[in-house]
Amino acid sequence: MARNLRQRIESLGMEDKIFTVIVPKEKKIKIKNGKREVVEEKIYPGYVLVEMIVTDDSWYVVRNTPNVTGFVGAGTTPIPVSEKEIEELKKRMEMKEPQYKIDVKIGDLVKIVDGPFKDFEGKVSEIDEERGKVKVLINMFGRDTPVELDSLQLKKL
Numbered sequence: 001m002a003r004n005l006r007q008r009i010e011s012l013g014m015e016d017k018i019f020t021v022i023v024p025k026e027k028k029i030k031i032k033n034g035k036r037e038v039v040e041e042k043i044y045p046g047y048v049l050v051e052m053i054v055t056d057d058s059w060y061v062v063r064n065t066p067n068v069t070g071f072v073g074a075g076t077t078p079i080p081v082s083e084k085e086i087e088e089l090k091k092r093m094e095m096k097e098p099q100y101k102i103d104v105k106i107g108d109l110v111k112i113v114d115g116p117f118k119d120f121e122g123k124v125s126e127i128d129e130e131r132g133k134v135k136v137l138i139n140m141f142g143r144d145t146p147v148e149l150d151s152l153q154l155k156k157l
Contacts, residue, residue: 002023017053017057017058019051024093026041103156105124106125109122117138121138122137
């Protein structure tokens with residue numbers, strides 16, 4: 001959709017009224033096939049931000065771009081996004097390395113959702129926020145056994 005819009009802007013000579021087309025994306029850490037990967041995900045899937053001067057001509061170009069189905073706003077008039085919101089989006093988009101989001105703390109009960117210990121339950125004993133690792137004590141062979149896991153491999157109970 002963004003590529004279509006950029007092409008239409010150039011072909012119709014609207015560069016003086018439509019300035020920027022942004023598809024907000026950020027980097028996230030996901031586990032695929034048992035390995036940690038950094039992937040780029042859209043912050044608002046299906047949405048494009050357009051910086052423009054709204055005139056009848058520029059509005060026509062944006063509104064009639066293929067795959068554009070609607071706008072955020074009341075009726076047929078779009079609502080401008082505040083500068084503060086744009087700055088926050090740009091900060092999220094400019095992050096070089098994604099941050100680990102560890103939403104457990106020591107002593108929490110967790111369920112392992114990925115890896116060789118999948119479906120085991122245990123208690124968090126250590127957290128390494130820099131590496132995104134969590135040490136969990138799981139009951140194996142009648143005793144607590146420490147297992148180091150990626151923070152994405154577990155879910156808080």
